[in-house]
Amino acid sequence: MGERMIAAARTSGIKITLVPVFYQMGNFGTGPLPHQRRFISTSVDAYCKLLEATQRIVKNDGQAHLGFSVHSLRAVEFQDVIRTFQQGPEELPFHLHIAEQLKEVNDCLAFCGKRPVAWLLENMPVNERFHLVHATHLSDDELRKLAATGANVVLCPSTEGNLGDGIFRMKEYVKSGGHWSIGTDSHIGLNPLEEFRMLDYRQRLITHHRNTFEGDGANYLICEEIVSGRKAMGVNFGNHFALGQPMDAVVYDACTPLLGNTSLDNILSTLVYSADSSKSLGTLVDGRWIVKDQEHISGTEIRSEFSRVIREIGIRQVGIR
Numbered sequence: 001m002g003e004r005m006i007a008a009a010r011t012s013g014i015k016i017t018l019v020p021v022f023y024q025m026g027n028f029g030t031g032p033l034p035h036q037r038r039f040i041s042t043s044v045d046a047y048c049k050l051l052e053a054t055q056r057i058v059k060n061d062g063q064a065h066l067g068f069s070v071h072s073l074r075a076v077e078f079q080d081v082i083r084t085f086q087q088g089p090e091e092l093p094f095h096l097h098i099a100e101q102l103k104e105v106n107d108c109l110a111f112c113g114k115r116p117v118a119w120l121l122e123n124m125p126v127n128e129r130f131h132l133v134h135a136t137h138l139s140d141d142e143l144r145k146l147a148a149t150g151a152n153v154v155l156c157p158s159t160e161g162n163l164g165d166g167i168f169r170m171k172e173y174v175k176s177g178g179h180w181s182i183g184t185d186s187h188i189g190l191n192p193l194e195e196f197r198m199l200d201y202r203q204r205l206i207t208h209h210r211n212t213f214e215g216d217g218a219n220y221l222i223c224e225e226i227v228s229g230r231k232a233m234g235v236n237f238g239n240h241f242a243l244g245q246p247m248d249a250v251v252y253d254a255c256t257p258l259l260g261n262t263s264l265d266n267i268l269s270t271l272v273y274s275a276d277s278s279k280s281l282g283t284l285v286d287g288r289w290i291v292k293d294q295e296h297i298s299g300t301e302i303r304s305e306f307s308r309v310i311r312e313i314g315i316r317q318v319g320i321r
Helices: 002-012 034-039 044-059 078-087 102-112 116-123 140-149 157-162 170-175 192-207 217-232 264-274 299-313
Strands: 016-018 064-066 068-072 094-098 130-134 152-155 179-182 249-252 280-285 288-292
Touching (some): 002 016, 016 044, 044 064, 044 078, 068 078, 094 116, 102 116, 140 170, 179 192, 179 217, 192 217
Parallel strands (some): 152 179
Antiparallel strands (some): 249 280
């Protein structure tokens, strides 16, 4: 699967970070379900073999990076969660889904007497290498302590909304100095501007305040996402506009009526709060146009092949009950 994902990234012209996931059980203290067996690693050693195999294929591709992950506390035995982090390469980001849904929190309490984030903070050296996906349901104590660790919460607003997970305590977490980035998870939504708006507007709705962040909210959203998002991908960099840095960018049309008549002081706010994907001129990777005027350089071939495969496997024809 990792090899095919790298091949797909190469075909589409983008860079990729593979994060092989350790998935061992179906729930706290419960064996895997039959439909989960295709992606189960039975032990830390079995997962390490998967990680090592992935590391080899990443090294053969100049545009690929690597992270490693335990899916969640419910999916791996607690001692194996600890061992996986201890044995994992120190230079790689570590990903973990946690406290996504209330059921997960309640199941964890019933299993060990601790909430998931509380258990993690008490039993592991949580620091800036940790990228905790969702962390939707935090107690006051968990929020304060997690923010102080330097860990990064990976928020997936459209997925969390689609699954009814809940609303992350963004305003309080940011005020406590916590770091975050955005991800896609189930790929239900892929527009970063939309994800930013969802993050901000949810906070406004539950706090009844019109300003979620101090100062320039749009500038904060973009800068925090770039810095923490790169860390989550295992990509270290300083100033991304410095000489020698790869020219990877989404290019927006500065001549659209709103962007073209907005001062530089307000340009990011206009982009985040009023623009959409139709305002994008395209995408640059290493200074080369991959998408230009909203048309991918290999778009015709990719669309044709994608449609053929989807029809062949019949995945979109299955009824929902």
